[in-house]
Amino acid sequence: MHSKSIKWVAAALCVLPLVAAAQSFPTQNVRIVVPYAPGGGIDGMARVLAERLQQKWGKPVIVENKPGASTIIGTVAVTKALPDGHTLLLTSEATVTSNPYLFDKLPYDPARELVPISELVSLPQMVVANPSVPASDMKELVALAKARPDSLSYATYGSGSLPHLLFEGINARRGVKMTQIPYKGITPAVTAVLTGEVQLTLAGVPAAEGYLRAGKLKALAIARRERLPGMPQVPTLAEAGFADIDPHESWFGLFVTGGTPTPVVQKIARDVAAVAADPAFIERYVRSRGFDPVFSTPDAFAKFIQADRSQKEKLIRLTGAKAE
Structure with a gap:
């Protein structure tokens, strides 16, 4: 038998047990x-x-x-x-x-x-704000943070969480200072924005959607490749000019x-x-x-x-x- 044929047969014999294992999975x-x-x-x-x-x-x-x-x-x-x-x-x-x-x-x-x-x-994650925040988009938010240093705080669920990466990214890239307030999870973080304990967070759509529709929160942007079909008025972070710090x-x-x-x-x-x-x-x-x-x-x-x-x-x- 030709050496190449021998190698092919040997390779096929090695593969056969794996294929058989897959066909019988799970055992x-x-x-x-x-x-x-x-x-x-x-x-x-x-x-x-x-x-x-x-x-x-x-x-x-x-x-x-x-x-x-x-x-x-x-x-x-x-x-x-x-x-x-x-x-x-x-x-x-x-x-x-x-x-x-x-x-x-x-x-x-x-x-x-x-x-x-x-x-x-x-x-999908949304940048949400308490309705009292006088900013309707990301550009206005940065302008507000520059005009009122140290007046804005944001809720996270710890260092390295998506809200932390986004807002600290804004601080670093736009030269502003918004203060992190950590909570034990996304639900208490959203509650803190609702009550006005803090002004901002980045929240999953399921956690924020009901409050957005009720007017208890407002959405400034969404961390998504395209706009959300159910909320076409909310721009993506990339559209708002923040693609470089979009935590996805x-x-x-x-x-x-x-x-x-x-x-x-x-x-x-x-x-x-x-x-x-x-x-x-x-x-x-x-x-x-x-x-x-x-x-x-x-x-x-x-x-x-x-x-x-x-x-x-x-x-x-x-x-x-x-x-x-």
């Missing part, structure tokens, strides 16, 4: 690790996805909440798992695109120890342990895409919760992560944000 219970506490948006997404995948796979799909240490505890549990596809991670952008630059040292390498499966949903939307994504065979990764991705192909699922569990459905391929997700990491690195370095 046991599947865990979806969520590095956040129960009850939030990520947890809710994990549970509806687990339910649908369990129906498809005929094996139990269990959601395990492992919160703590800025998502590090849950993430490390996945990176240390067997690379066979039976342990998944459903997390937000913080784990993969912010933590590498907020921490001097991480006990995991997201580029090497996690394999992207799919960006599931994106959560928040997102939820699905990952698997690094080293998992590619055919298994592709099977999981196909099965997740099949769940998302149901319009009733998208309407009930995605759009109705204020999320934008994405459900990308592994390749598209990997490219998206690269761009998002680049922007987060730039903003974290610009603002000097550090993990607390």
Whole structure:
């Protein structure tokens, strides 16, 4: 036999067990690790996805909440798992695109120890203000901050959070001084703007939408590639001239342990895409919760992560944000 033919046959024999493993996947219970506490948006997404995948796979799909240490505890549990596809991670952008630059040292390498499966949903973020703030857009906000130094404060949920990166980016780039007031999550941050404790924040559309429609908050811009169809009057940060400090939307994504065979990764991705192909699922569990459905391929997700990491690195370095 020709040497090239021998090599081809040898390569084919190596691939066959991997393909067989993918076809029989899963062979046991599947865990979806969520590095956040129960009850939030990520947890809710994990549970509806687990339910649908369990129906498809005929094996139990269990959601395990492992919160703590800025998502590090849950993430490390996945990176240390067997690379066979039976342990998944459903997390937000913080784990993969912010933590590498907020921490001097991480006990995991997201580029090497996690394999992207799919960006599931994106959560557009809006710059919102208390109605008492005499600014109707970002340009007026900067002018107000310059005219009244130290008069404006903004709510965040900690150093390196999206509101912190945006407003500190404005401070650095536009030479103004707005003061950070940290809260224990986005809900108390939005409440602080509603009550006038602070004047501004960057909030996910689901958290702010009802208050915007009631006139209790006003939107100055949106961190999104295009304007939101439901609020076409609100410009994007890029349109407002702030593309350089746009922290981008928040997102939820699905990952698997690094080293998992590619055919298994592709099977999981196909099965997740099949769940998302149901319009009733998208309407009930995605759009109705204020999320934008994405459900990308592994390749598209990997490219998206690269761009998002680049922007987060730039903003974290610009603002000097550090993990607390």
